Amino acid sequence: MEQQQAFLDSLSTLLDKINWLDHAVLAEQLADFKPAEVHTIAFIGGHQDANVTAIANGLYVTRGAVSKMTRRLITRDLISRYQNPDNQKEVYFRLTSKGEAVRATHARLHQQFNQRDAPVFEQADPEQLQQTLAFLNAYNQFLDQQISRDKTIES
Amino acid sequence: MEQQQAFLDSLSTLLDKINWLDHAVLAEQLADFKPAEVHTIAFIGGHQDANVTAIANGLYVTRGAVSKMTRRLITRDLISRYQNPDNQKEVYFRLTSKGEAVRATHARLHQQFNQRDAPVFEQADPEQLQQTLAFLNAYNQFLDQQISRDKTIES
DNA sequence: CACGTTTTGTTTCCTTGTCAACAAAAAAGA
DNA sequence: TCTTTTTTGTTGACAAGGAAACAAAACGTG
Numbered sequence: 001m002e003q004q005q006a007f008l009d010s011l012s013t014l015l016d017k018i019n020w021l022d023h024a025v026l027a028e029q030l031a032d033f034k035p036a037e038v039h040t041i042a043f044i045g046g047h048q049d050a051n052v053t054a055i056a057n058g059l060y061v062t063r064g065a066v067s068k069m070t071r072r073l074i075t076r077d078l079i080s081r082y083q084n085p086d087n088q089k090e091v092y093f094r095l096t097s098k099g100e101a102v103r104a105t106h107a108r109l110h111q112q113f114n115q116r117d118a119p120v121f122e123q124a125d126p127e128q129l130q131q132t133l134a135f136l137n138a139y140n141q142f143l144d145q146q147i148s149r150d151k152t153i154e155s
Numbered sequence: 156m157e158q159q160q161a162f163l164d165s166l167s168t169l170l171d172k173i174n175w176l177d178h179a180v181l182a183e184q185l186a187d188f189k190p191a192e193v194h195t196i197a198f199i200g201g202h203q204d205a206n207v208t209a210i211a212n213g214l215y216v217t218r219g220a221v222s223k224m225t226r227r228l229i230t231r232d233l234i235s236r237y238q239n240p241d242n243q244k245e246v247y248f249r250l251t252s253k254g255e256a257v258r259a260t261h262a263r264l265h266q267q268f269n270q271r272d273a274p275v276f277e278q279a280d281p282e283q284l285q286q287t288l289a290f291l292n293a294y295n296q297f298l299d300q301q302i303s304r305d306k307t308i309e310s
Numbered sequence: 311c312a313c314g315t316t317t318t319g320t321t322t323c324c325t326t327g328t329c330a331a332c333a334a335a336a337a338a339g340a
Numbered sequence: 341t342c343t344t345t346t347t348t349g350t351t352g353a354c355a356a357g358g359a360a361a362c363a364a365a366a367c368g369t370g
Contacts, residue, residue, distance in 0.1 A: 003284065004269050004276050008173075010291040015170060016215040017298040018163075036326060052349055060171040065327050067350055089335040089348055114159050120297045121159050124290055129158065131286040135279055136165040142275045143172040191356060207319055220357050222320055244318055244365040 022113055029109055030102065037078070038106050040069050044079055044093050045103035051090045078102060177268055184264055185257065192233070193261050195224050199234055199248050200258035206245045233257060 044050050056063045073079040078099035082092050198213055199205050211218045228234040233254035237247050
């Protein structure tokens with residue numbers, strides 16, 4: 001049990017630190033764009049025909065949040081909105097050329113972040129790394145089960 | 156490099172899912188309290204003589220955020236504020252009995268969350284678990300170095 | 311001690327997100 | 341087909357936090 005708590009604490013602070021470091025660079029290199037804007041642009045750039053619901057699920061935010069964010073990105077000419085002729089309900093998004101430029105910069109910075117942390121992965125025992133990935137996968141699968149079980153109970 | 160990215164993705168979505176599941180229970184069992192309120196109460200309950208700066212560092216938020224939150228918690232009679240006679244600058248906090256009750260409920264729910272995920276830890280190879288914790292520790296230490304290096308460069 | 315520097319806490323404005331209520335479209339079922 | 345249910349996107353009120361500017365207290369050093 002203490003091990004379990006230690007794991008979770010380790011995990012949360014790890015991500016807190018990474019975000020802290022990344023954020024400083026992002027704020028400087030993509031100064032004209034808010035973090036959430038870049039985040040959404042990156043997702044749309046990586047997922048063809050993404051609609052509001054898909055983006056919300058992918059970013060783990062509500063549809064309301066996505067609806068507002070996409071509206072802003074459209075007015076800033078970073079994404080464009082389109083629909084399927086035989087579906088008047090769903091709304092899809094794609095990047096404009098301006099949005100694509102942001103996505104490219106973001107991808108470059110991400111590689112830079114990876115390089116920053118690369119030593120940790122190079123110095124680690126490959127076996128240890130493998131074991132870690134395996135455990136994270138197992139945990140993720142377990143949580144997926146829990147979530148789908150929750151959803152069926154709710155109904 | 157793909158391994159590194161896989162690791163980070165795995166990690167982020169893992170925490171997203173845990174938060175999702177926890178949040179549903181918290182919202183129901185501690186309906187009168189916002190997540191951030193409970194979070195702050197838990198920290199103060201676990202750290203004697205916590206001042207604004209200490210809480211901010213511990214929760215990875217700004218002092219401004221803590222200042223606002225503590226003000227609210229005081230008006231809701233969940234914490235109380237006190238100072239040291241020989242220091243007119245720092246402000247410390249402790250839980251009221253009402254706050255203590257919230258902390259206790261929160262602790263109980265946390266145990267419940269741990270029990271929910273216990274199977275993952277029980278079924279995992281102890282060696283695998285050990286390796287995972289070791290890797291997380293190594294990564295955390297590396298980031299601590301990076302952060303302190305950043306701070307010295309800034310100056 | 312006195313003066314400049316640092317630390318601490320607060321406040322204001324802005325960004326981001328949730329929740330809940332809603333309307334319109336699509337899907338499901340009788 | 342017609343009706344009911346579900347899905348999808350939007351909006352408004354509000355919660356939460358960050359950044360920057362600020363005042364007051366504490367510290368450091370000549």
